[in-house]
Amino acid sequence: MASVSVKQLVKRFDQNIAVNHLDLDVRDGEFMVFLGPSGCGKTTTLRCISGLEIPDDGEIRIGDEIVTKKEPAERDIAFVFQSFSLYPHMTVREILAFPLRAVRTPESEITQRVAEAAKTLHIEKLLDRKPGKLSGGEMQRVAIGRAIVRRPKVFLMDEPLSALDAKLRTEMRAEIKRLQTDLGQTTIYVTHDQLEAMSMGDKIAIMYGGLLQQIGTPTEVYDYPKNLFVAGFIGSPSMNFLPCRRDANGLVVTGIEGASEVAIALSPDAGDRFRNAPQGTELVLGVRPEDVLLAHESKAGFQPAEVYVVEPLGSEKIINLRIAGHIVKARTPPTFAARAGETLFMQIDQTRSHLFDARSGDSQTRHGLGGN
Numbered sequence: 068m069a070s071v072s073v074k075q076l077v078k079r080f081d082q083n084i085a086v087n088h089l090d091l092d093v094r095d096g097e098f099m100v101f102l103g104p105s106g107c108g109k110t111t112t113l114r115c116i117s118g119l120e121i122p123d124d125g126e127i128r129i130g131d132e133i134v135t136k137k138e139p140a141e142r143d144i145a146f147v148f149q150s151f152s153l154y155p156h157m158t159v160r161e162i163l164a165f166p167l168r169a170v171r172t173p174e175s176e177i178t179q180r181v182a183e184a185a186k187t188l189h190i191e192k193l194l195d196r197k198p199g200k201l202s203g204g205e206m207q208r209v210a211i212g213r214a215i216v217r218r219p220k221v222f223l224m225d226e227p228l229s230a231l232d233a234k235l236r237t238e239m240r241a242e243i244k245r246l247q248t249d250l251g252q253t254t255i256y257v258t259h260d261q262l263e264a265m266s267m268g269d270k271i272a273i274m275y276g277g278l279l280q281q282i283g284t285p286t287e288v289y290d291y292p293k294n295l296f297v298a299g300f301i302g303s304p305s306m307n308f309l310p311c312r313r314d315a316n317g318l319v320v321t322g323i324e325g326a327s328e329v330a331i332a333l334s335p336d337a338g339d340r341f342r343n344a345p346q347g348t349e350l351v352l353g354v355r356p357e358d359v360l361l362a363h364e365s366k367a368g369f370q371p372a373e374v375y376v377v378e379p380l381g382s383e384k385i386i387n388l389r390i391a392g393h394i395v396k397a398r399t400p401p402t403f404a405a406r407a408g409e410t411l412f413m414q415i416d417q418t419r420s421h422l423f424d425a426r427s428g429d430s431q432t433r434h435g436l437g438g439n
């Protein structure tokens with residue numbers, strides 16, 4: 068096991084900067100997820116760490132060793148890819164033994180390590196089968212087995228679950244997390260799926276346009292997003308964004324499509340959260356669907372809002388409301404009664420909401436201790 072440290076990593080493809088001065092540290096034994104939309108540079112970063120790409124600038128360390136220009140085979144890492152190509156003519160036992168034979172491990176040790184890996188991954192019964200007789204999930208387990216059997220310093224996984232169906236992906240998500248916890252293996256895992264990132268990672272590094280946007284635990288990036296990109300990328304349904312400005316009393320949400328603006332008085336509960344947001348600049352109020360509180364009757368501090376659409380999802384309902392012409396999604400228990408066209412009353416939980424600068428996208432929210 069080892070830590071991984073990336074300093075000022077730059078990788079260009081012709082004029083295109085795929086990774087732009089990236090700094091990050093993965094602690095020994097940590098499960099780090101690289102998250103971002105397609106093309107943000109996460110795979111290129113992983114490939115630079117693996118040695119499959121050589122950076123244009125910057126430094127990569129695995130443990131105490133600088134490996135920036137070393138061959139992949141000299142880095143003591145193991146890869147699990149999205150498309151797992153298993154040698155079709157070999158049995159699972161032979162596939163698992165292959166990386167050990169390649170480094171001339173004694174046969175008795177190979178037998179023992181293959182048995183251990185098979186037990187860890189619950190594939191003992193598959194050892195004498197060939198890949199053609201395995202399901203997608205079983206194949207992915209074997210691909211992971213082939214990586215863990217070597218006991219490398221670092222595990223690198225690039226969207227390893229994306230070829231599986233939704234149910235199997237959810238199962239394997241939990242299994243990989245459990246396996247990583249049991250092995251205590253430093254792991255870097257690439258995905259564009261924020262749910263996968265939130266549920267698996269000790270830390271998430273969120274990338275966009277080759278730039279690191281934020282790095283933190285799942286709770287940190289969810290509760291304290293540093294900018295509009297992170298706020299909108301993490302969470303489903305996404306955070307609601309309302310253009311607004313700050314005035315002496317509170318916030319004023321800009322009206323669109325002929326709707327009037329809506330004033331929101333600052334709640335004493337929110338403390339200093341919004342107080343340092345400048346007056347006279349364009350701001351964006353960010354509110355997660357679970358932080359939109361609804362009532363059927365008028366109450367102090369609640370605004371009337373018309374129900375636009377109701378989405379019953381079984382375990383919860385998503386109520387779409389109109390406020391100042393904008394659509395706002397609210398998450399409610401499944402039993403909450405609402406129908407399109409009726410007027411409900413909504414309040415934004417200011418203790419959990421966010422303000423961003425509309426131009427830079429940077430958070431203007433002042434958090435208490437533990438925030439950013």
Ligand code: ATP
Pocket residue numbers: 080083084085103104105106107108109110111112259
């Ligand atoms: P995806 O999830 O689609 O794989 P990603 O976040 O992993 O996306 P990268 O594959 O790292 O993104 O790509 C980052 C940028 O670098 C993209 O603009 C991509 O087109 C470009 N790029 C990646 N590999 C190459 C290459 N071999 N040659 C030219 N451009 C490349």
